[in-house]
Amino acid sequence: MQNGIDLYALDINAVDFVQACGGPCTEGCVVLARIGEGAWALGDSKRPELEPLRFTSAELEAAGIDPARFGLGV
Numbered sequence: 323m324q325n326g327i328d329l330y331a332l333d334i335n336a337v338d339f340v341q342a343c344g345g346p347c348t349e350g351c352v353v354l355a356r357i358g359e360g361a362w363a364l365g366d367s368k369r370p371e372l373e374p375l376r377f378t379s380a381e382l383e384a385a386g387i388d389p390a391r392f393g394l395g396v
Contacts, residue, residue, distance in 0.1 A: 329376035332357045339374075340392040341367060354392045362389065 339353035353365045362382055365374035382389065389395065
C-alpha cells in the first residue's frame with residue numbers, strides 16, 4: 323500500500339511498459355511502467371501472461387531498480 327492506496331487496485335490496462343536489458347534482448351527483458359504517482363508495475367517480457375508486480379518508488383530504489391534506466395523519470 324502506498325498512502326492507503328492498494329497498488330494492485332490501480333488499472334494497468336492502458337499503461338505503456340518500457341523494456342530495459344542488461345545485455346542482448348534475445349531472451350527477454352524486464353519491463354516497467356508508471357501506474358500512478360510514485361507507483362510502478364514491473365513485469366517480465368518472457369512471461370507476459372503473468373501479472374506484473376507493483377512497487378512504490380521507494381521499493382524500487384531499495385531494490386536497486388532505477389526508472390531512468392528505462393527512460394522513465396521518477
